[in-house]
């Protein structure tokens with residue numbers, strides 16, 4: 260029987276009775292961990308979230324902006340979508356820019372009515388934190404030395420240090436939702452896991468500014484100077500990116516330099532309309548493709564960035580995390596409500612089929628849109644590929660159906 264807290268909110272064990280047993284321990288309070296925790300809670304499945312950082316730190320990370328319909332559906336099922344449905348912006352298309360022109364991908368027309376929602380990951384995380392704070396499920400933030408144990412046996416546990424005290428929580432299952440640098444994947448014996456990786460020779464310099472977006476829809480730009488992306492969070496908040504050398508530091512990029520470089524990579528009529536202003540956040544992110552196989556190790560599952568990373572060019576990372584959550588949520592629901600222990604072993608295969616397709620799309624978009632070398636041959640090939648795909652309805656449909664998100668596989 261789990262010891263549940265009587266107080267609401269993310270509190271540590273120092274000021275309340277410590278939890279010693281629960282059904283599912285979730286490591287990491289990013290979007291994967293919070294969404295899984297909430298969906299399990301609504302099914303009456305007891306869970307504890309253990310997070311290494313503080314709530315403010317988790318909320319300070321500016322990341323994804325584009326949600327597939329499957330991700331939106333899950334947030335609604337989690338009853339955490341009220342603000343998304345009110346403040347998010349439905350996008351029916353986006354543009355690919357190359358050779359000084361723009362070609363629109365009409366997502367809605369090409370996919371039989373599917374669209375995406377522009378709503379920031381920070382807001383998704385905040386909404387999920389808020390619903391968790393109102394529930395009786397417990398979250399422990401600022402936990403040190405988090406460690407999963409005995410997941411190949413019948414009685415796994417997770418230990419951690421909080422306020423100088425070491426704690427251990429027994430559980431039935433562990434969900435490793437702790438991102439690429441987390442402990443869950445690293446605690447798997449090396450002979451039980453296979454890693455696939457591609458590191459790209461450039462990064463994305465991202466800027467958030469309180470300026471109206473240059474366009475109503477996202478623009479992904481191929482240019483001989485390098486890739487650029489025009490995105491947004493709202494009608495008054497823009498998010499822009501330019502490809503930059505990996506070794507660059509944000510201090511080397513004054514706001515003026517950033518705006519000048521962005522303008523140079525956009526078609527002139529778009530550049531002309533760009534409204535600039537002081538940056539309110541500026542960061543450089545490396546680009547990586549990465550997959551860990553399998554994604555289940557006895558009674559421990561890897562979920563989201565803990566198991567796979569995609570370069571952000573296809574807007575797939577958060578959405579893939581959500582589809583893992585969908586699969587694990589249904590497997591655990593059927594395990595607890597119908598006694599279906601047979602489904603546990605299917606988690607990895609179901610997830611990886613979708614993961615590899617999103618890996619392929621993200622890698623392909625990255626390859627087609629970024630500058631990899633000074634060789635002008637590569638630039639011409641990219642332009643030919645963009646021209647070929649955007650002129651053909653089959654080509655546009657391929658891009659659109661991947662961008663809105665491939666269907667989820669049913670769990671039964």
Ligand code: RFL
Nearest residue numbers: 287289290291311322323324437438563564575576577578
């Ligand atoms: P997260 O968000 O990394 O959360 C993991 C959490 O685990 C905690 N943690 C630990 N907790 C306990 N013990 C430990 N030992 C721990 N180690 C780590 C961390 O503090 C953290 O709170 O993983 P999660 O939940 O799987 O979510 C994945 C998404 O964050 C990620 O895929 C997306 O942000 C990727 N991404 C995008 N995805 C999209 O779907 N659409 C987009 O438009 C999009 N744009 C982006 C992106 C990622 C970017 N960057 C910076 C990598 C744009 C960028 C620039």
Ligand code: PHB
Nearest residue numbers: 323324490571572573574
């Ligand atoms: C973002 O708004 O941060 C964003 C949008 C689309 C992407 C990547 C990032 O493909």
